[in-house]
Amino acid sequence: MLIPRPAELDPGEGAFTITPTTPISADPPLERAARWLRSTLAPALGGPPPAEGDGPAVRFRHAPDLAEEAYRLTVTPGGVLAEASAHPGAFYAAQSLVQLLPPAVYRSAGAPLALRLPAVTVADAPRFGWRGTLIDVARHFLPKREVLRYLDLMALHKINVLHLHLTDDQGWRIEIKRYPALTETGGWRKGSTVGSSRHGRHEDRPHGGFYTQDDIREIVAYAAERAITVVPEIDLPGHTQAAIAAYPELGNSDAPVEVRTAWGPGEHVLNAEESTLAFFRNVFDEVLELFDSRYVCIGGDECVKTEWRSDARVQQRMRERGLADEDALQSWFVRHFDEYLTARGRALLGWDEILDGGLAEGATVMSWRGTGGAVAAARAGHDVIACPLTDVYFDYRQSDDPDEPIPVGCVIGLADAYAFEPVPEGLSLSETGHVLGGQAQLWTEPVDGPRALDYLAFPRLAAFAEAVWTRGPRDYAEFEPRLVHHLARLDALGVEYRPLAGPHPWQRRPDALGWPRSRAEMLDDVLGGPEPTPGD
Known part of the structure; x- marks a missing residue:
């Protein structure tokens, strides 16, 4: 359900759950992405998770072999590994990780959530810079x-x-x-x-x-x-x-x-x-x-x-x-x-x-x-x-x-x-x-x-x-179901988007004429x- 669709996505077996005590740590070049992820997940967890600690964790590892905007994301029942060579790739890995969670994670406050990540391997990089x-x-x-x-x-x-x-x-x-x-x-x-x-x-x-x-x-x-x-x-x-x-x-x-x-x-x-x-x-x-x-x-x-x-x-x-x-x-x-x-x-x-x-x-x-x-x-x-x-x-x-x-x-x-x-x-x-x-x-x-x-x-x-x-062929029929799921994320963020069926009554402007x-x-x-x- 990721948008944009990654280059490679291979589902695995099982899941990993992020808890309030799950460490989210990073090698120094990637710390900004880890800091953003800790801040983003804080409302859903009732507070920011720790940056260090023992046991199963979310870890950002420096991988110099990858291009600046590329990343690898591996989720297993034992933890999460995000690999990147620079901040952009690490940040995109963090964005993909959050998209794997329930849409309610995008709300700024509310009851604590069960942050369950499905096991998956993602290898991704953009087509254009x-x-x-x-x-x-x-x-x-x-x-x-x-x-x-x-x-x-x-x-x-x-x-x-x-x-x-x-x-x-x-x-x-x-x-x-x-x-x-x-x-x-x-x-x-x-x-x-x-x-x-x-x-x-x-x-x-x-x-x-x-x-x-x-x-x-x-x-x-x-x-x-x-x-x-x-x-x-x-x-x-x-x-x-x-x-x-x-x-x-x-x-x-x-x-x-x-x-x-x-x-x-x-x-x-x-x-x-x-x-x-x-x-x-x-x-x-x-x-x-x-x-x-x-x-x-x-x-x-x-x-x-x-x-x-x-x-x-x-x-x-x-x-x-x-x-x-x-x-x-x-x-x-x-x-x-x-x-x-x-x-x-x-x-x-x-x-x-x-x-x-x-x-x-x-x-x-x-x-x-x-x-x-x-x-x-x-x-x-x-x-x-x-x-x-x-x-x-x-x-x-x-x-x-x-x-x-x-x-x-x-x-x-x-x-x-x-x-x-x-x-x-x-x-x-x-x-x-x-x-x-x-x-x-x-x-x-x-x-x-x-x-x-x-x-x-x-x-x-x-x-x-x-x-x-996204590289390679694209199919709108394949995209639309992922978009419908994505709209729940936009709802949680309070985005007043155009519904797929057409504008809400309050989104119309009969007072302002256009020129089709x-x-x-x-x-x-x-x-x-x-x-x-x-x-x-």
Whole structure:
């Protein structure tokens, strides 16, 4: 009943029962996983079990022969042995061990439980090293406590990257001490669109919030304990209206600009001055102090170039730099920050529009406009993360049911999420090696709080987790019974997921209209025509 399904699982005979006196010990490199397990089992046992002791035990043993995220878990009537070479593998072994217990073990308090583990041998390792999910905290802010809760839910599913979309036209969500107005002014907006922008409905309730630098340090450390890397996204040169509202000198107009209240990309983008580059280098200097991720996302997507085309100063700067057109100017921005990040031992991550005008040497591509960007980047020798909007945009509707809340985009049902294949067709074996993995997106235009986030994320994220973890063929008919058992775990954790039969009455949003589309329409919108075949 494990999710995601492990590479090998062999049932044994008998069982082992963890009692309040059962030691849970570890070799020093794996102690963090043992500490997490002791803490997790404490409510069910009436207190944390000991770290040392005689007799039958749960032991984490260092096994240097295993890859960093691999583990072996052996349960016999005489005890439990979890083997790993590093913290991630040991932590995943601990997660699998807890999944072998009754779902009530996930409750925070209650009557002590009989923690009976069935005898089993599990040998496991993930298919991909990048198993990510994005949370867009710019459109609707998610309080820190909810980010920490979400990290626990990611860890349950062995998802190892949290991509935090921290800045956009609609809000700036991270404290930058050198530029306090980014959060004082850019951190809130006067109102928000309700439902799809197509219908023009609006509410005047202010929305805002941001993470202090201490909050970010806490989030990053909490994630690391759960074998999760947090990747920040600071958007440029588009999706920057909130920053321009705070510091008008970054923009292209003398007219005042407010934080954007409508969804979708605004036309206010960064100017091409050296002072603007220096501003964002200073921003990134502080960001890099907070995040230890090798990858840093600069966005680079959906840059509306209207202002650039009409602004005489931008056109002059383009001529001075020998840039042929506005696509080349966008590429110039990307290359500048690619060099900046590379010099500091980091790697630039950007959405697939960074391919337009030429790709920076060290860039890794988030391929969202179908699979064409993944194919082009991999063939050019660049690493790729697959996140096509028609497969893993989990803000999109989950069925054709008219009761789906704010039904935007195309249908991405549970079976669709399970069928997701990160490696696009048409790549050679060597090119396939550039596909680092996949990522599910949770853009938050239709998400005004954690309850709505739960509904859109789960149980689709469980299906996605198996798609990026499990090797070999997958069968939804085999997955669904395991998922039904898994839903009891989510119930115990208080996750307000979408029931398999459709939304609860209180999960509907008749007050907020959506805009249902087909897959072909979604691709046509972002590509300006049908997606090319891999051979084109």
